[in-house]
Amino acid sequence: MLSLGALSFLTPWLLSALIALPVLWWLLRAVPPAPARRAFPGVRLLLGLMDPERMPERTPWWLLALRMGALAAAILAFADPVLNPDTTERGDGPVLVVVDGGWASAPGWEQRMARASEILDQAARDGRPAALVSLADPLPADEALGFRDAAEVRARIAGLAPRPWSPDRAGFVERLAAAGDEDFQSYWFSDGLATEHDAALIEALTARGGLTVVRDDRPVLALAAPEFLDGALRTQLLRTVEGAAPSVEIAAIGPDPLGIERVLGSTRLTFEPEDGATVDAELDLPVELRNRVARLTLPDQRSAGAVALADDGLKRRKVGLIAGGDAGEAQRLVDPLHYLRTALEGNADLIEASLPDILAAAPDVIVMADIGTIPEVDRPALTDWVRDGGTLVRFAGPRLAASGEGQLAEDPLLPVRLRAGGRTVGGAMSWGAPKALRPFAENSPFFGLVAPGEVTVMSQVMAQPDPTLPDRVLAALEDGTPLVTGQAQGDGRVVLFHVTANAEWSSLPLSGLFVQMLERLAVSSAVARPAAEDLAGQVWTPVAVLDGYGALTEPRLLSGVDGARLVEDRPSAEMPPGIYESAGRRVAVNLFRPGDSLSPLGPLPSGVVVEGMDVQPETPLKPWLLIVALMALAVDILATLWLSGRLTGPRVARGAAALLALALVWQPGPARAQDDDAEAFALYATNDTVLAYVATGDARVDQISEAGLTGLSQVLTRRTAIEPIAPVAVDLERDELAFFPFIYWPVTETQQVPSEAAYARLNEYLRTGGMILFDTRDANLGGRLGGGTANGRMLQRIAERLDIPPLERIPPDHVLTRTFYLMQDFPGRYVGGEVWVEAAPVVEEVEGMPFRNLNDGVTPVVIGANDWAAAWAVDASGQPMFPVGRGGGGAQQRELAFRFGVNLIMHVMTGNYKSDQVHVPALLERLGN
8 A cells, every 4th residue: 555645556667557648649740640641633623622530630738637637536546645644553363353232332332343344345355354242232252252254343332232231341352361362452432431441452452463452432311220319309410521611401200190101200410610520419399290200311312221110119108008097196006097197107107097088099009907897889999900000918816816717718809718717826726925926938029037035925716727728928937827918800919918907916017028028929128229138038030121222022932030130230131220110119230329420431441442432434536537537538528529510500509598497497396305395395395295204314214214105106197186296304303294194204213302302293184183103123033012013112212202192003094904995904115014093082882883083184204114115115106115015915915015004095095984984874963863
């Protein structure tokens, strides 16, 4: 390679052809040869005649220079000139690309992978083997690095993704020590965070050869686990850069009453110059909203560290208390509810009222202390409440023992059948001495708790022996008699303490174990973070885990973990950050805890090359020089024709006039919403029906969207009275959406989440009759609404702030199944993906026909994953751009895709007219009544 400043030639030996340019100059001047001069008298007869074609006596100097320039440009082009070449000293040994790959690498991940691809491309050009390692992916310490062809290694980049935990740099150092003595050149893509193992990693890499550290200089932001302190929701913002910085928004996300996730509250944290690397943040939310908070997020950050999950510790449950008797002030300590109030009042909102009033307040838990007989009038409502998910906790006492409830038959409001009377010291069935508790069994929700030796039981109600009794025992005495029993009822459960809620029958309410047992039953939730011993002994199963970008996903191939690890261990591949559940309780595992901090990667040793992500790429000049050479040759041809007189005459004049007229007449129409002329754009969008699609920033996806809506518009024009003109792309940040009845939104992994202003326009568009078709284009491979794919997770992020109504899978009788064509399947390029529409609020049976009261509205959103635009897409000649299905079945599938598009647009334009026509008899009957 020959370098001349910022210009280099990859094939410099071709420049030797420039030496031949003087010879070429001489040849061009000698050909054609100069005409010989001979005196001939007859030539005088030709004087005055005009020859339209002339041949110059010799080639003009400027034409010779033009031809020489074209040849020189061609020679320079084939010498492979490169602007801003990579001047890094490269050897001929293997190349090792090391990527931290943890949560802090998620911001700018695509940029990191593009830089890694560039390094591996260069290694492939140089014929050097390469290896690619992610420090966040667990690998055996003795596994070889596996150097292979660099082009093959580059193909692995597409399968890499950031992980929601920190990289294991120490483990990789051990792996390098066992990898042999082979030398290689290393590129370490650091996430910018410092650990105690950095020096060992740098030493291990530099010992094998040159080391280049590629890092992003942007600050890293993260959130610590949220806490409830002094009546407010608090968290800590962690950052690697101190001093002045822009403000950061923190949002609280959780479900609304309909179960749709919304932003429940937010705060904007503005950094002051004196602020350090850890800044406290507070969100003051009402109790009802705070109980719904599922997580705190940094909306402008895409990483697992920018999400802090909430668990039961932030929730204050509403607990209804009912007692079977009323003790006076002098007997406060024997009040059945005294110890319950003491145990619960700090961690729950207590409601003491009659049972109907408590049920009307929608409590989470109802605790009954020595209630003998539940009134028959209240039984159905209480039973339904339990089966709908409520927890009923009952305590025994003299009234329950004497009531006879649950003795002759199973009672749905008791977990077991009871024996008449009770078991009391000094009676006919005297134990002789109070009994202590037996250690809790592994299948008990109390497993792991230690029962103090001073906790004893003097009296209890007894359970009837039954084959199902052992499965319902949650705690037992040392002689095996049940102390606490429980049974699931529908979505809820019923729990019975076979002793009183006061100290009359046992010393349990006097101990700390009483509070811990109530917490294990999810009657209350401790505000403080649980200790390891509080969770030990139970298997906690993940119900939702974070990915590297901070999106909640379903856990796959993950087993349960011991509760102590949730507190003692940091997140890893075996225990990723997420929500873990056991016996009805949920605990959040976050990347950071209160008191944690972030430290930036410190100064690197001399000899280590440091590069940023924004390295100016090489610019090959070969294509441009070839274009210059071709243009010079084209000018040479025109000049030769002009010199020979062949560019004059009436034909040439008429051709030039036609080309000029065509240039004056042809004007490009406003086929894109990005046109700077807002008025022309508005006229174009409103004078005719126009279908629109969201510009994602991905040129390939946008091209498919435009071609797809073009094909659908052509089909609509041929088959219906709707005649759309050329579709347009809309920019959500600046374009008016109200002009368009329908917007197609292809969801991509890399597109940006809309701003607040864009969300405001989108929500107004949905509320005023517009429709958006969200297409994740992933064949619904990730399950429900594509949540398991990158596009599906991006859709969930986009939809967080949209006013989207409750959704349901499109029912067989939905108006979309018959607005123009009768159909039940809605394929695109893929088949089988679920299609979701607005859920019908009311379903009535009218003459056997389901009648959906949709208020004559159009579903504002349709969500699917079948890649309809690719099935609709046609090229300039009207031919399909992409294959769909196979053979004749593919043609039928494409036809069904077009029919779905026709039904969709007809539904947008006509609303529920077709559905109303089906139900005209029912409507007339209602009007008559």
